[in-house]
Amino acid sequence: MRKWFALGMGMMMVTGLAACGGNSNGNGGSSGNESTPAQTANSSESKGTDKETVKDIEIVFQSWVTPNLTVEYYDQLIQKFESANPGITIKRIQPPANEGSPDSYLKTLLASGDFPDVVQNATIQMFVDADALLEIPIDEDIKNINNYEAEMIDGKLYNISAIRQPQSLVFYNKKLFAEAGIASTPKSWAELEAAAEKLKAKNITPLLTAGDWTAGFTFSVMTSPSVYKDNKSWYADRFDNKVKFTDENWKEAAGYYANLVEKGYFNKGALSIDYTAVEQEFLKGKGAMYPMGSWFSAAEAVAEKDFEVGVFATPTKDGTQYLLGGENAGGYAVAKNTKHAEEALKFAKFMMLDPEAHKGFLQADALFSNLKEPLKWEMSPLQTEIYELLLNNPPMVGHMNNKVGRVPVAGIQDQYNKVAQNILLGDVDVEKGMQSLDEYWDKNNK
């Protein structure tokens, strides 16, 4: 019944409404023959590198193609893997459109019985809840990853990832800071306000943001560190009703953000531009500070400009540095129902842990290695600054729709966007906004 429903809904909602096309070209081995983690581990040990036993196995791999992680990047690695593993062919598929994550695409594939053998960048909790992912055995390869427990769900690991991706960063234009006479980067809320005031006095736009998801992201990275640095399992506590968005610490953080908006520190017309446009605005020197994740440094490294860019952690109330971001998040996962668990797991490990693949992945998206012996890549001066910030930072937790003790209720990022956009529209009733986050949580916690 669900299969029919998914086909119908997929057609009506995705194909019909989104006009994205229902391109389910994944027809890989995803039926029957469930493999338990133990079986997988055993088979790994018993078969090992016995290539002779492998006969024409096809692994369907859902890749995550971005401007940084190109088709060529994947094809080159796939070729390398296939050469080293005769008999195994990799069929690469990808979502028809980049919607921020492959989740919607994977949901339709799962419902129609075409879930790929290896998936990338999926929301792990969601597919674990759907009983779609294989438990990854904790072997020497996994133990070689720092803090691999960070992404465990109920004590079990379902994704292979060895990356650190700091997100609560503020990139700043060193030239404009010098013009405004700002000698050191702000660490506390008060210092940030003082810097913004100096910039505004010089007729420089202090802060840049945009509409769509960027609004919610900016709001989240500017406010969450002050809350989560004192409670690294905030979302888990929210599920247990121990904390709320209407608690004093959250209201105070949101009030601080609304104050920045009210004082006119953000760019005019922010809600009428998108992420791509605001990035260009910053690179053209039209704003002094740009709160964004580390991936921005990849674009900065190749941009032509007449100023240097620096970075600092988003200030907290008391000035204590605490970066938020991904700690071994995303990465590669294996389907529970794959017919070829051993080979799929081997490929997933290869894509994350093979030195060439790992380094390429880090460099393309400006990520940082989380291996016991971290792999270094050619970093730009800005990326080196981020790396140094990370060295002084304890293991990160997520924010917005990422794990803070637990993954939050699905779709909470849309409500963050609404709250942030309302503030940018001039709605100063912050408590009402935070209350709407609680209401969303309660309504969707089902």
Next chain:
Amino acid sequence: MVKNDRWSYALMFSPGIVIYFCFLLIPIFLLVYYSFYDWDGLSPSYSFAGLSNYVEAFHDKAFARALQVTLFITVVATLAVNILGIAFAVFLNQKGRMTNFYRSVFFFPLLLSTVSVGFIWKSILSYNGLFNNLLEQLGVERIEFFGNPDLAVWTITFLAIWQSTGFIIVIYLAGLQSIPGSLYEAVKMDGANRWQQFRHITFPMLAPAFTMSIIFMFTGSMREYDRVAILTSGGPAGATETIAYQVVKVGFSANRLSYSASLAVYMLIIVSLLSVSLTVYLRRREERLL
């Protein structure tokens, strides 16, 4: 009808019936079926939820707002497209050297995909887009087409009008060409001016085309999704969320597929009731006029 004929007819219409059942009736049935459960679209198990999804949707402020936005876009776009469609069709029905060229120009937007058009207009109308750069050069303040909640709804409505007018013109042109010339000759002899010709001959005789255009625009606009997704993602602060956009967002972002199914059922009921009522009314009008 001989027996063999019946079988051959059955054979001929069976592909259509199969397609209709598989891709329309069965999905609608399943949509209704799942709206009574609490399925998230992923979990292997789910349970019966009765009417709870419908009750929740009935009290859902975001849904009420989306309904309001959808009806606004639908009413304004349907009226505007039909008024413009008739006006341009009358203009393009005249003989002239450039007529075919103008027909192509007006029809052109319809040939482009809504998604492509959305991206093109986004680059034109965004705060640092072509139009606002031009305004700045003229010394006029930039306009927040997508950042102002009211203006964003009007912008989406304008683009719906811009893209649909070409098709409606074609329908009216076909209607105009089926009006016998003798009718115009007769009223001209009675001394009717051009406005009187339009009011007493053209407009009444366009009744079938009018019915078709109204229904086409109405049902199409009630499903407005693409432009919203591309231009505003429902923002700012949910101001441009339509029902179709919300159905997809609730189903695929919040993972509440059963609840989104109940929203879609409400949408189905509203669109069906309104379009059937409109069709009945417009058919009666046709009978009265023709």
